[in-house]
Amino acid sequence: MKTGAGIAIGLAVALAAGGGYWLGQRPAASHPEPSVAVATTSVEGMKKERKLLYYRNPMGLPDTSPTPKKDPMGMDYVPVYEGEADDEPAAANSIRISTDKVQKLGVRTEAAELRALDKQVRAAGRIEIDERRSFAISPKFEGYVERLHVNVTGQPVAKGQPLFEVYSPELVSAQREYTIAAQGVDALKDAGSEARSGMQQLAESSLLRLRNWDISEEQIRALAKSGASKRTLTFRSPVSGVVTEKKALQGMRFMPGDTLYQVADLSSVWVVADVFEQDIAQVRTGA
Structure with missing residues (x-):
């Protein structure tokens, strides 16, 4: 009985050893591990899902x-x-901005609502005089400044207000020539037509010279009425405004074309602003 049991045990050990040797000699690829097979199936499924x-x-x-x-x-x-x-x-056909860039750009959000969309354009500018409302007082003859009625830059003046008085030998000579010619026309009204016509032409040429020198009609009428030439001539403001430039000094000599005063009407002025190129479309008349 003991001998038979020992033989049975020895045979079982031999069979177990032989089976283990046979399993060890089989290729590893023919027996994949369950965990590897599951992982491979998962990766293949992910690849199939990508479009x-x-x-x-x-x-x-x-x-x-x-x-x-x-x-x-x-x-x-x-x-x-x-x-x-x-x-x-x-690639995404959209604009994507990271959170850091959004904070740096100062992007702000708010709830959507129905309202008129407008934009305020802020620009640095300066106020300038309307060039169409600026006037220069420049005598057209040589002379001297006798007296100043307005002697401060920035002083407001009214239209027709005296600015300064001048003395000019040429002006005095032209006045005397006109008064003599005017008196001659009156004296020769009963004379022949040729003499009266010549004196009339002399009076008209003298009057034209005074008008070309910007002598006002009021001063010419006063000269014709009195028949006496004046030593000085008063220049008046051509417009109501402010004296923006004053070069005249009492007693100074001036030449033809020298600008002694400049008066500007400030009832309407220009605003010259520097607008960026991207904002030009937002600037409109009356906006």
Whole structure:
């Protein structure tokens, strides 16, 4: 009985050893481990779920392609799959800004509402005189400044207000010539037509010279009425405004064309503003 049991035990050990040797000699690929097989199946499933959308330019240019291709530099276009995060705005056809950039740009958000959309344009500017309302007082003859009625820059003046008085030998001579010619016309009214016509032409030429020198009609009428020439002539403001420039000094000599005063009408002025190019479309008359 003991001998038979020992033989049975020895035979079982021999069979176990032989079976282990046989299993060890079989190829490993024919017996994949369960965990490896599951992992492989999961990866294959993920690959099958990915859907190719298009290929984008590798340099971020706004160019996409449905098929693989290369850019002019020989670089391959990058594939973009569905659900894949893409930081290239050209590939996603949208603008994506990171949180850091949003904070640096100062982007603000608010609730949507129905209202008129407008924009305020702020620009640095300066006030300037309307060039069409600026007048220069420049005598057309040589003379001297005898007296100043307005002697401060920035002083407001009314139209017709005296500014200064001048003395000019040429002006005195022209006045005497006109008064003599006017008196001669009256004296020769009963004379022959030729003599009366010559004196009339002399009076008209003298009167034209005074008018060319900007002598007012009121002063000419006073000269014709009195028949006596005046030593000085008063220059008056041609417009109501403010004296913006004063070069006249009492006793100074001036030459024809010298600007002694400049008066500007400030009832309407210009605003000259420097507007950026991108805001030019927002600037309109009356806006």
